[in-house]
């Protein structure tokens with residue numbers, strides 16, 4: 001059967017509240033970041049050529065039949081075919097992404113989401129967000145070991161979410177009472193999620209009482225943050241972000257580079273700032289009023305940010 005080319009994309013994401021504690025059952029809030037994206041294009045290929053994958057940004061090019069069993073891109077394609085009980089089509093998948101890798105912006109989940117969506121659509125059987133999220137979660141396990149599931153969920157649904165790992169119902173989408181602006185800045189250093197999640201786990205095993213108290217308090221920021229987002233009390237989110245950052249320092253996942261960017265944003269008039277994602281490197285985010293967005297962006301660049309994104313949550 002001849003098929004037309006299709007293209008699908010998926011946004012990046014940032015975690016506003018609750019990273020790490022979310023792995024232990026606390027709630028977290030994440031929002032999509034559409035200023036960066038992963039894109040998968042699928043073109044029909046000659047009969048009997050099989051399915052090939054080209055990801056120039058990641059330096060990868062292979063056919064599905066030759067791909068290493070644990071290659072995340074290939075796993076995303078295989079899981080989609082298996083979910084749809086579809087034979088391997090003769091096609092080429094071209095993957096591109098403007099999302100920095102290992103920076104807490106959900107690059108891995110976005111690339112997988114774009115592949116799953118594009119392949120399902122190419123086969124004429126688009127999948128709903130819940131199914132996309134579930135398949136991408138399986139791929140995330142390769143990247144992260146024990147992911148909470150927040151990245152695949154916010155990226156597949158493309159809406160602000162309040163996420164609880166242990167919830168049996170679907171994700172809770174948050175309605176935003178008043179739009180707010182975030183400035184997201186990259187330290188340029190890698191944020192090794194798998195290693196940081198293991199580091200926190202080891203510390204938790206050494207001192208469960210202390211860590212569970214920290215997780216509970218971090219969860220309170222997500223609970224309170226959701227209420228403030230819904231009622232449009234934007235200014236109140238700033239101090240919650242500052243306090244969440246202080247507890248992430250106590251968890252041992254911040255770094256001098258992240259703290260410098262957080263301080264620079266606050267000094268330039270941000271309403272609040274914190275690291276976002278697994279920590280150590282990667283990105284931080286600052287909540288800004290419209291009149292301070294330029295100043296905060298400039299201050300973050302001045303303080304050494306390698307990449308700055310401005311996004312509005314609405």
Ligand code: PMV
Nearest residue numbers: 019020104147148193277278
């Ligand atoms: O992938 P990252 O860097 O956004 O980190 C995910 C957030 C963690 O809570 C640290 C891990 C997880 O699986 O939720």
